[in-house]
Amino acid sequence: MRPTDATSLWGGRFDSELDPVILGFTGSLSFDARLVRHDLIASLAHARMLLETGIMSRAQAEPILDGLSEMLKEIEDGTLVVEGPDEDVHTWIERTLRARIGPAAGRLHTARSRNDQVSIALRLWAREELASLCASLSVLMETWLGQAAEHVESWMPGYTHLQRAQPVSLAHHLLAHFWALEADAGRLRAAYDRAGVSPLGSGALAGSRHPIDPHRSAALLGLAEVCPNSLLAVADRDFVAEATFACALLMVHMSRWAEEVILWTSLEFGFAALPDTIAQGSSLMPQKRNPEAAELIRGKSGRVIGDLTGLLTTLKGLPFAYNSDLQEDKEPLFDALDTASGSVGAATQISRGLVYDTERMRSALGAGYLTATDLADLLVERGTPFREAHRAAGAAIREAEARGCELWELDTEDLAGTGVPLDTEMLREIRPEAAGAARLSHGGPSPERVGEQLEEAAKALERLGRWVEEMLPPPIYQAHAEGRSLAEELA
DSSP states (O other), X not given: OOTTSTTOSOOTTOOSOOOHHHHHHHOOHXXXXXXXHHHHHHHHHHHHHHHHTXXXXXXXXXXXHHHHHHHHHHHHHTSSOOOSSOSSHHHHHHHHHXXXXXXXXXXGGTTOOHHHHHHHHHHHHHHHXXXXXXXXXXXXXXXXXXXXXXXXXXXXXXXXXTEEEEEEEHHHHHHHHHHHHHHHHHHHHHHHHHHOEEOTTOTTTTOOSSOOOHHHHHHHTTOSEEOSOHHHHHHOOHHHHHHHHHHHHXXXXXXXXXXXXXXXXXXXXXSEEOOTTTOBOOSSOTTOOBOHHHHHHHHHHHHHHHHHHHHHHHHTTOOSSOOGGGGGGHHHHHHHHHHHHHHHHHHHHHHHHOEEOHHHHHHGGGSSOTTHHHHHHHHHHTTOOHHHHHHHHHHHHHHHHHHTOOGGGOOTXXXXXXXXXXXXHHHHHTSHHHHHHTOOSTTOSSHHHHHHHHHHHHHHHHHHHHHHHTOOOOHHHHHHXXXXXXXXXXX
């Protein structure tokens, strides 16, 4: 290949062929081919803007618009495949368009550089994938919300330091995971918004001398903003970092949930069981029922954290404006969104299949003295300073340990020598179910507070669902999808 071939977008000043090793090393078609739809959509908007501003005549623009639209249709139905000797997907698009409409295809690149072209394609791709991930996340959140509604009074131990701590309900526990994902959805939506700034019109770094209208290009792509500085526009990858961070933190939360699935489905816990459709076996040990999907979610979290670390390391210290280091932004972003999406899908199936053993959970309340804090609180309510009440509750625990019983199984005679003023009413109030129900503070595990959480969670899920539904395709793409002529005014 010579750089001046139709397979290259550059090369006029070069006399020699590019070394094939360098071509293979610097080429990106193997991974940026997945941007083809979004590059075509952005190219349609750019060509339409060139027509409307008079930079291209109707006779010049119509074959380009029709050719791009036909390519987009064929890409979507699978009859056109991105392949060939091209350096990147942008080169492939122009070469393919040239093969269909002739040298007129060369006008498409007027007032545009690959620098702003790749940025807009990546932004459009990221927005579509972020919206899709939010849609998948809402399904998982809905699953957990439905399960929580069924277990408002299914009591179980809450843990700190992986030691039994205080009684909570299964609903309360599931809602904790729900709210973590709700925050993740907020970060994904913020990343979606941050990616919605158009760099088109910035050229390589210094804009264009042509009378372009970047705001029109942005509007055709459904973007409300245009980057205010052409240097920043082609160099900025904050939207990539923020999307990758949102995925990394989501995966941290998914890993925490997966770890609990792994623990809870062990014989040691026995709080839940996996059905045959989810559990996997051992090639050697016939009895095994392994939570491998949950383990993979836990493992893949490290991979996405690595994507973020690698990306930030690539970005640090890069001078303005464009540098080829930025070619390394795509694979971490692709992997982060792919991995997060796959993990959320797997987590949804695991969640739907989990069978909770609420009796086993309830029986676990009978060891560990989970209501010791409640005993101390009751003493405080009767006038004892908390530090003294804390010591008195500790004395009651020692007595219960000596007698091999739970706190609420003690009687006043058992505590006669300890100085703990325990009476029958207090014994009733430190039973696990009563203790959990008495925790009426905001966000607590009492049925009343959990009921409030369920209502708020349903509203949050409804808001997320509305947002997903409102994510319409770019106006230029809507015209294409509806078969309207892209050389005509949009309605």
